[in-house]
Amino acid sequence: MPELDFDVITLGHGSGGRLTNDLLEAGVFRLFQNKELQQRHDGATLDIKGRIAFSTDNYVISPVFFPGSNIGELAVNGTVNDLAMCGARARYISLGLILEEGLKMEELWEILAAIKISAENTGVSIVTGDTKVVEKGKGDSIFINTTGIGEVHPRSNINIDRIEPGDAIILSGPMATHGIAIMTMREGLKFESEIRSDTRPVHLMALKLIESLGDNIKMLRDPTRGGVATVLNEISRQRKLGVELDENSFPVNRQVAAACEVLGLDPLYVANEGIFIAIVKESVSGQVIDILKTFKDGKEAVQIGKITREHAGKVYVNSSIGGKRVAGMLAGEQLPRIC
């Protein structure tokens, strides 16, 4: 952390004047230095080739520090992942901060440091940004917007309209981990070992699938808010096809499953940060799983179901105890401010 003559954020830091300048010079610009930021302009100009992907996310997670990570890392990984779901490699990210008056500089610095490390790990540059400050009680510590630009892989042909009956639905890793990490923290539940958020970049796995299997990869989505069930409901409604899932196949870590039971939650609806759903041509399903398993974060990749012509617009689950149930969209708010 740099030497600063202030240790909390004040409204003056959002003035656009001297204090904003001090904060940016001492913190942001020094931390994220690159030739685009160097220009100190209202925006960055960039050279980029071919088709691009563009994605935005606001992060309002509470608390901002949580088991395994903080809002800064989440904000970078989340946007890198959203771009990967578009078949793109993230290149540039903008950083919009809304700070609450009274935020400790020490906390802000820890979050910015996490952003820097995550950006380096994923190969993206923070090229432009904006900082605003709101009065105490008009925000909550820190909200972050990251918006990213990525280069679409030339072999990518991701398009919901390409999904057909018979396509396999693959999940890259165990579900419900992020949501349960946040919820057990909020509820003060204790397990043998701490349940940590699964926030992590998944772009290398996603891009490897596209690189290897091209347009056999028809759809990629990361099941964040609303979980796996909600994403699959959206897809089935929009594509007017059915989804059939096999509950026996669902990958859920033992402790996460136990926490779901205690909390009365269905892991299908719990938020994730470090996994994705791939909808792929049936014939490459095995190859997809094999490729994912070559990655540390893909060891538990598994086919969880398939696309069907029947029961269009609905997600059916073949229950582990026999029988079928409909898994609708998440109704109401299971867990506010999960990301």
Added chain:
Amino acid sequence: MPELDFDVITLGHGSGGRLTNDLLEAGVFRLFQNKELQQRHDGATLDIKGRIAFSTDNYVISPVFFPGSNIGELAVNGTVNDLAMCGARARYISLGLILEEGLKMEELWEILAAIKISAENTGVSIVTGDTKVVEKGKGDSIFINTTGIGEVHPRSNINIDRIEPGDAIILSGPMATHGIAIMTMREGLKFESEIRSDTRPVHLMALKLIESLGDNIKMLRDPTRGGVATVLNEISRQRKLGVELDENSFPVNRQVAAACEVLGLDPLYVANEGIFIAIVKESVSGQVIDILKTFKDGKEAVQIGKITREHAGKVYVNSSIGGKRVAGMLAGEQLPRIC
């Protein structure tokens, strides 16, 4: 406004589940329909040619409805203008909403409608977005992030390093209007006629200058928070040159000037939304003003000063009553949450 079965925003609208879906389908997607949004994906894929500009801004203005406009129009114009300052024509915008629980749908709808109209007026498409909801008392009605991608004009060569002693500093229109509109509203001050914010797109003026005069246009900046003085201080510090301004030349509307007097504010430090500073080669100064005057919003364009080799890093003002004074950066917070 569409028929909805809810009239205020609840936490469930941020769940990512059914209520989020209802809000997006009934509101956002229907309002902003285009082929990118149609994909309902985590991001948009776009075709864009040549060099791009990329800019982000959070809008946290309070109140969200103010004389002359609302936060929605401000959020579109602001990002279109930031891109124009990079010599670019805005093409695509992302929309990140942070809604406070309890926000009236009627208000949200009015803001979204303003976004739609401003986007149409400026020729940009809203191609991707994100909506989050925070608990009552953890936000303030609505915060908006807009991040934009623009195509840089092929003749643009905007770069702070190209500024040289002798360059002319042109202001495209009267200063201090936005800040004074917000402040008189907050303070309940009354004038003969209402002072309205000057929020408006300035991209046509900026791009016309570049189109006509190419690299004679060395720098463009819109003096929002911190006003004209703060932007010129940033430039003079970074470029290590001086700035000399002529107070007699400053364009300020009569009522705005009167309000500044009443409130004890120096218009040089008050926020603007609908004007910009152009730093141009001295020899084209007259042409720049002539071109700006062909636009309705450029009728009061004027040269307010010049770049000097002397007093590097400082902004001097030749006062209207004789004598010279230094105009430093805005210190402290003159007016919180102005944009």
